[in-house]
Amino acid sequence: MxxxxxxxxxxxxxxxxxxxxxxxxxxxxxxxxxxxxxxxxxxxxxxxxxxxxxxxxxxILSIKIKEIIEGYESTKFLFETKNSKTFESVLMYHWHTKNNGDKKINRITLCVSSQVGCAVACIFCVTGKLGFLANLLWEEIIGQLLFANNYIKNKFGKKDDGTYHKVRNIVFMGMGEPLLNYNNVKKSIEIMLGQGYGFSLSKRHITISTSGIIPGIQKMIDDNIESMLAISLHAPNQELREKLVPIGKKYKLNELIYILDNYYKKTKNRIFYEYIMIKDMNDLSKNAIELSKLLKHQNCHINLIPYNENPAMPNLQETETSSIYKFKEILENNGLTVTVRTNMGREEKSACGQLGWENIAKG
Ligand code: SF4
CATH class of the missing domain: 1.10.150 (DNA polymerase; domain 1)
Known part of the structure; x- marks a missing residue:
């Protein structure tokens, strides 16, 4: 071997x-x-x-590529582990339009998976419907980045400065809950940040996204993990959060906010919140007012994410664009900084909450 x-x-x-x-x-x-x-x-x-x-x-690679689904905004990779478990990662392309109208690749983000399937079972997420199947090893996590950088090198070649185009940002927003695979995620981040033995990425360009695993956030504080933190919040109160993110029953919203306040005190890292916009469920004006009250004491940034179609949840609908902007306005009027996320990769079924689509669609 x-x-x-x-x-x-x-x-x-x-x-x-x-x-x-x-x-x-x-x-x-x-x-x-x-x-x-x-x-x-x-x-x-x-x-x-x-x-x-x-x-x-x-x-070099401990994972095998099974399929590549290419699109203009994103490319989805389907990988297989040595014990035949399949998982996905997604490259997202941020294009820059030049004065003459030509497009030029500006920066590239890789959305990596940390697990195969996921135990958290958020109601809007295909991966959650698969259930938990396996933790990915650290080498399987960095294997995604190795493969992606090689793919980018072949697709985009060199930059004007003579170096190869590469992944600039990593987000742990693929399959799985990264803080339930803490040790492998930690080791993979060390290699992403490493100079010489590593990818020399900036800590500002690596984001762990969690559904709110409080013991994992505590470990990040204790171990001084050098990355950014995003919280999949999706609801402004305990009752609604339990419906959308069932693990919220175990890790209560008030305790989550408390530990995030501690996280900020220790790291001074701004906290990012992800808030998926689902029609008539969590997108009402009263939800925006409640969310403002919950977060306005924090140095944070809120990403509003239009809900992406999901074969496992045919009853959920995307919030209308005008309502998303109304929600945003309420938050901003309360002093919060907010971005409406553009929906990259819907065609390739690689947008937020869609990873594992093929497995679910097959039945
Ligand atoms: S959104 Fe993330 S944490 Fe929730 S089920 Fe999907 S993969 Fe798991």
Missing amino acids: KNLIFDQEKLEEFRKKNKLQPFRIKQIYQEIFKNSNIDFGNCTSLSKELRESLDKNFE
Whole structure:
């Protein structure tokens, strides 16, 4: 069986056995993290002999790609783990329009999965309908980023400064509840942030999105996890939250707000709230007033997300655009900062709450 190239001890053993200079290790990781290679055969700064020997002994990716669904706004990847569990991640493209009207890729975000399926069972989410199937290992989480960077390199090539286009932002908003797979998520973030042995991403560009797992948020505070935090709130009071996000029964809204206040005191990181807009359910003016009261003491930012169609919940409907903007206005009049999220990736069924669509649609 091949070792993972990220097993630094095994790579060091290999280096000594093959009488390689220590700088070769740095070169190998540079080929992977900086040059976005996922195949030793393409690591051309290494000798042919070394490439072949690495290929015999090590693997870069521990996941397999099964399907790629390409779109203009996003690309969805369907991966498979070694024990045949499938999961998805999504690349989202932010385009810039030049003066002559041409479009140029500006920045790229990867929405990664941390689990296969999810136990939290939010009513508006396809993944939740699958139930919990497995935790992804840290190497399966960073495998998504390795594959995505290689895909981007082939699709977009180099930037004006001669470096390759890459993922700039990571959001843990794919399948699963990241704080219920804490250790693997933590280790994957260390590698995302790492220089040399890592992707050199900025901590401002990595966001953990949680449905409000209080012990996990406490661990983030204790371990000083260097990433941003987004809360899938979706309701301004306990009763409604329990309906939309059933784990809210266990982790009460007042306790959640209390720990988030502590999180802010410790980290000084602004907190992001996700609020999905579902017609006649949580999108009324009185909900906006209540939400304002709940959050106006915090340094936070609220993202309003139009509900995306979901085959498992045919009765839920998207809020009309005019009502979303009315809701936004109420929040803003109460001093909150708010963005209405554009719905990227609906056609590819890769928008918020839609991951796992094919599994559900198949029945
Ligand atoms: S929204 Fe997130 S936490 Fe809720 S069921 Fe879906 S994947 Fe799980």
